[in-house]
Structure formats: structure tokens, C-alpha cells
Amino acid sequence: MMRRLFTTAVAAALIGTVAGCGLVSSSGTFQSTSLPDGATPLDGASLVVTSKSFTEGVLLGKITATYLAAAGAKVTDLTGAPGSASSRQAQLNGDADILWEYTGTGWVNYHNETETISDPEELWERVRDIEKSEHNLDWLPPANFNDTYAFAASAATAQRLGVKTLSDVANLPEAERTFCVDDEFYSRSDGFGPMLETYGIGLNAPGGVPSGNVTRMDAGVVYTSTADSSPCNFGMVYTTDGRIKNLNLTVLEDDRAFFLPYSGTAVVRDAVLTEHPEIADLLGVVSEKLTDDLMQELNGRVDIEGEDPSDVAYEWLQSEGLVK
Structure with missing residues (x-):
């Protein structure tokens, strides 16, 4: 109860709370909807979803905010944070709960590792273990796309x-x-x-x-x-x-595996996931459906066709039968 009250307080005055790291929302809006069966496994949960400001990051944040709200959570949408550092720092500070990251980013940028690990599963496991140990962040199993x-x-x-x-x-x-x-x-x-x-x-x-x-x-x-x-x-x-x-x-295929994998991964604060383990299952359903081809399509709808990310996120969730 105390954590829920604290999170609600954060949601009510979040802009002031995280002004020091520059965290603001791109629009703060997402489509209101529900799960097809009307279930609310996240009823009572208060969650803050953030993202980086580039198109794919915002799309992933909108998909997450829309889907978790459909599952009954009270979601504060802080997608589109300027730069990479502000959203990451907000999560480290406990001011944001869920953020999509990339395994290559975690390995190279956050932990200054220089070893090239070409196997996506191994890289995720290495990053997952470091992040859990050092920051109490849970890197959920990665999606089926690699933005490298x-x-x-x-x-x-x-x-x-x-x-x-x-x-x-x-x-x-x-x-x-x-x-x-x-x-x-x-x-x-x-x-x-x-x-x-x-x-x-x-x-x-x-x-x-x-x-x-x-x-x-x-x-x-x-x-x-x-x-x-x-x-x-x-x-x-x-x-x-x-x-x-x-x-x-x-x-062209990188047949000598030079490029580091950048698998998209939902990252959740451990305290939040412990209180609401249903988040892992819900985001797992989303992750399994996200592929390179799909992300090209969704990114293109925003960058080329000029559609709003929240609309693209909602329409994709609806087309997959994940929300109504």
C-alpha cells in the first residue's frame, strides 16, 4: 500500500520530481481500452512508463502503456524523454518503472564492456545479470527484433x-x-x-x-x-x-557476426515486478510478436506516413487481438 501511495504521489507531481533529469512526456497520452476478456490482472497497480525520444522507443512505450492500462493498471505516460540519459536515470532513481532498452546499449554504453558477444541470448543473459546485481533492474526476455x-x-x-x-x-x-x-x-x-x-x-x-x-x-x-x-x-x-x-x-547479412546484437528488451524495476509479477507475462506476450519486419512497418507509419505513435500502438494491439 505504501508503495502504491508513493507511486501515486509521484504520478501527481512527476514533472517537478524529475525536472533535474529533464524527464518530460512527448504527449502523455495513449488510447483507453481493455483486455478482450475484460480481465484486470493489474488492478491496483500504479506504473510509470517512460521511453527515449526516438520513434521506436516512443512506439514501444506507447504499446506498453496502452497494454498495461488495458490490464487494469493506472499508468502515467512519460514516453519521449529527451535524450537517452534522462529516461535511464529516472528509472535508476525510482521515478520511472518500465523502460524499453537494448542489450547492446546496456553492454557498451552502461557498463563500458568491450567484448563482442555475437550470440543474442548470451548477451542478454550477461546484461540481465549485471543489471540485476548492480541496479535491481529486471531485463525481461528480449523481443524478436534486433535494432542493430x-x-x-x-x-x-x-x-x-x-x-x-x-x-x-x-x-x-x-x-x-x-x-x-x-x-x-x-x-x-x-x-x-x-x-x-x-x-x-x-x-x-x-x-x-x-x-x-x-x-x-x-x-x-x-x-x-x-x-x-x-x-x-x-x-x-x-x-x-x-x-x-x-x-x-x-x-546484407553480417555473416562474420561483427555487429553487436541490440535486442529490444523491456526493463522493469525489481520492486515493481516483485509486487506485480503479472507484468512479465503481459510484456512477454508483446515481445514474442515484435520482429524486425514489424518494427520497420510500425516505425514507417510514424516516420514516413506521419501517424501518431499512440494510434499506431493501439491499432497494432487491436489487430493482434490483445486489446478491444
């Missing part, structure tokens, strides 16, 4: 060059190995240069990729440049970005 780095080509270029994997790209003539990347990926210690080395075509190395074959540009322009195959055949993308499907890009 990748390289893509236009469908026509992929067909013309006969490439399906990054190893195929490495076997192309030097003149065809042209790349578009953003500045951040170009400069990362786990970014462009090390990736080329992994595939045996080091940057400015003999038989590798000369710097003249690499164009650095804003991340958003990479997608259209790749679709146009000008000035590059291959562009860096994020695997769940809606522009992949919209621009008919072909994502």
Missing part, C-alpha cells in the same frame, strides 16, 4: 552485384566497394574501420577500401543515397528503420 547496425543496398544494386552478405561485398572489385556512412559510425571504435578489417578489406589497406570510396553524410541522407546507388552502393542502416521497407533496400 547493418549495411544495405538498393534491391536493384544487390541483384546486379549478386550480393547477399558482407563477405560478398568484400569479394567485389574495388570500384564497386563504395560506402555511405555517418560521422558517428565512421569514428566509433566498433564502427566502420574495424568492420572493414573483420571482412579483410581494411580502410586504405592494400586491396581494401580507399578513403575515396567512402562518403560521410548525415544519417538520414544515407538511406536515400543508398536507394539511389549514388554516390555509394552500400549504406549504413539500422535494421528496424522504416525507410528500409519504404525505399526497398536489401539488408
